[in-house]
Amino acid sequence: MTWLLRVLACATVLLAPLEGYLQEVHPHLAKVAPGLLIVSWAVQRVRERRLPAAHPLHAVLAVFAVVLLASAAVHAGDPFTLDYAQRFLPFLVITAVLVDVVVREVPVRAVLAAAVGGAVFAAVGALYSLVFEGAPRATGPLEDPNDLAFFLVAALPLLIALPFRKFLLPVGAVLAAGAAATFSRGGGLALAVAAVWLVARRGVSMRAVGATVGGLAVIGLGAAVFAGPVLDRALAEKKYIAATNVDTRELRWQAAARMLADNPVLGVGPGGFRSSYAAASRNAEIDEQSPVAHNIYLEIGAELGLPGLACFLGAIALAFVSAERALRAGAVRSMLAVQASLIAALVASTFLSEQYYLPIWSLVAVAIAADLRREERERDACVARHQ
Template sequence: MTLLLRVLACATVALAPLEGYLLAAHGQLAKIAPALLAAVWVAARVRERRMPAPHPVHAVLGLFAVVLLASTALHAGGPYAVDYLQRWLPFLVVTVVLVDVAAREVPIRALLGSIVAGAAVAALGALHSMVAEGETRATGPLEDPNDLAYFLVAALPLLVALLDPRGSRLRSAGLALTGLVLAAGAAATFSRGGALALTAAVTWLVARRALPVRAVVGGMAALAALGVGVVLLAGPTLDRALQEKSHIAGTNVDTRELRWQAAARMVAGHPVLGVGPGGFRDGYAAASHNAEVDEQTPVAHNMYLEVAAELGLAGFGLFVGLPAVAAVGSERVLRSGERRPMAAVQASLIAVAVASTFLSQQYYLPLWSLVAVVAAADLRRRGTGCVCST
C-alpha cells in the first residue's frame, strides 16, 4: 500500500488549487483523492495494527475538534452550522493522515514538489484565462482571483526546498521557469494581499540565507521583462484591468472594514463558543446593522476574525495554535538538519499567515498541508536525527 499512499497523498495536495476545474467536471470529483487517501490510510494502519506516532499537532487538532463540535451543537439550529462543520472536519482528518504518511511512507520533498506542481498548473490556467478568455484578472481554476493568488504565493517559496546545489542545470532552469510561471500567475490576479504575502515570504528567505539576493533580483528582472512584453502586446487590456482593479480596491477596503467590525462585535457578544460554524454569514446583516444591502451573507475576508467570531476565543486560540506549533517544530527541524527546505516551508507558512489577514482561507488546503509537513519532518527528526531523507 506504500505506493498507493504516496500517489494519493501527492494527488491530494497537487489537486487542491485545481478545485474549480474538478468541480466543473463533477460536483464530487474534488473529494475523491482525499477520501481515498483517508480510506487507504485507515486500511493500512489496521492491517499493520499501528497507531500514528504522537505529535503536539495531534493534541491541538483534537482539542480544536472538541470546540468545533461544541460550538456546532450549541448553534445547531443555524442554517449553516452543520454544513460548515462538514467543511471543517475533512481538513482535520486530512491533516492527521498527511502527518502520518509523510512521517513514514511519503518523502516530504515529494509532497512539496506536488504542491508546487499543482500550483504551477493553476498558474498556467490563470494566464490562459487572461490571454485566451479575455479576463481582466486571472481566475483560471478558482472563481476568486484572490483565492488563486493565495495558492500561488504559498507554493512559490517551496521552490527553494526543491533546489539541489548538486543538481543539473536543466533541473535548475526548470525550477526557475516554474517560479516565473507562478509569479506571473500571481501578478495576473492583481491581488494586493498576495503581493504582501509574497514580499514577506521572500524577505524571510533572504533573512534566513536560504535565497541569495541575486536570485531575487534576477527573478524580479525576469518578471519585469515579462511585464514589458505584456504592455507591448496587450497594453489596452492591461490598462482596463488596472482601472477595474483600482475601482474594486476602493470598494474592497470599505467592505472589509465593515465585515471586520461585524466580526469583532460577534466575538465580543459570544466570546466562549462564538456564533457557530457559518454563523458569520448568518448573522452578518444584524451585526453590521445591514451595512451592505446587496450582500447579506458574505465571508469576513479575514481568516482570524472569522474563526474567532464563529468558534469563540477558545476555538481561535487552538486554531492559531496550529501554525504556532508548526513554527516551533520547523525551527527544531531547521536547526537539526538541512536549513534550506525548512526555511522554505517557514516562508510558505508566513505567506499563508499574511494572505489570510485579507482572506477567509481556513477552508483551503495550504495551511493544513504545511502544518502536516512540519509535524512529519519533526517526527522524522526524532526518529533519524536529520531531515536528509525528507
C-alpha cells in the same frame, strides 16, 4: 499499499488548487483524492496494528474538532452551520493523516513538489483565463482571483526546496506571472514578506531576489507590449473595486470582532458569520447580506470563539517550532521553504478566509512530520550508540 498512500497524498496536495476545474466535471470530484487517502491510511494502519507517531499537534487538532462540533451543536439551527462544519472538519482529519503518511511513507520533498506542480497548473489556467477568455482578472480554476493568488504565492517559496535547478526559473516565472495576473494586493504583500524572511534567514541571496524582481519587470513589460488592452482592462477593473474592497473589509472585520466579543466561548457557529453579518454590521452592506469576513483569524474567532482561534494559532505555532527544530537538525532548505510558504499563506489570509483551502493545513502537516522524522532519526542513532 505504500505506493498508494504516496500517490494519494501527492494527488491530494497537487489537486487542491484545481478544485474549480474538478467541480466542473463533478461537484464532488475534488473530494475523491482526500477521501481515498483517509480510507487507505486507516486500512493500512489497521493492517499494521500501528498507531500514528504522537505529537502535541494531535491534541490540538482533537480539541479543535471538539470545539468545532460543540459550536455546531449549539448553533445547529443556523442555515449554514451543518454545511460549514462538514467542510471544516475534514481539514483537521486530513492534517493528521498527512502528518502520519509524510513521517512513514511520503518524502517531504514529494509533497512540496506536488504543491508546486498543482500551483503551476493553476497559474497556467490563470493566464489562459486572462488572455484568452477575457477575464478582467485571472481566475482559472478558482472563482475568486484572491484565492488563486493565495495558492500561487504560497507555492513560490517552496521552489528553493526542490532539485532540478535549471527548471526552477521558468516554473517560478509561470507562478509569478499567474500571481501577478490576479492583481491581488494581499498576494503581493504576502510574497514580499516571505521574500524578506528568506533573505533574513539566508535561504536566498539578494542577487536572487534582484533577478526575480528583474524577471517580473520583464514579464510586466512584455504584458504591456503584447497584451496592452487586456492589461489596461484588468487594471481598470482592479482600480474600480480596490477602494470598495478596503471599505467592505473594514466593515466585515468590525462585525467579526463584535461577534467574537459577544460570543467568546463557542462563537456564532461554523458559517455563522454569514448568517449573523447583517445584524452585526447593522445592514452596512445592503447588496451583500451573507459574505465572508476576509480575515481567517477574525472569522475563525467569530465562528468558533476564543478556544477555536487558540487551537488554530496553536497549530501554527507548533508548525513553526517543529520546522525550526528540523531545520537545525539539517533539513535547512526544505524547512526554510515551508516556513516562508506558511508565512506567505498567513499574511495573505489576513485579507482572506482561507481555512477551507489546503495550503495552511498541508504546510502544518509537513512541518510536524519533518520534526517527527528528526525525532525518529535521533532515537535510532541513540539506540545504535548504545548497541
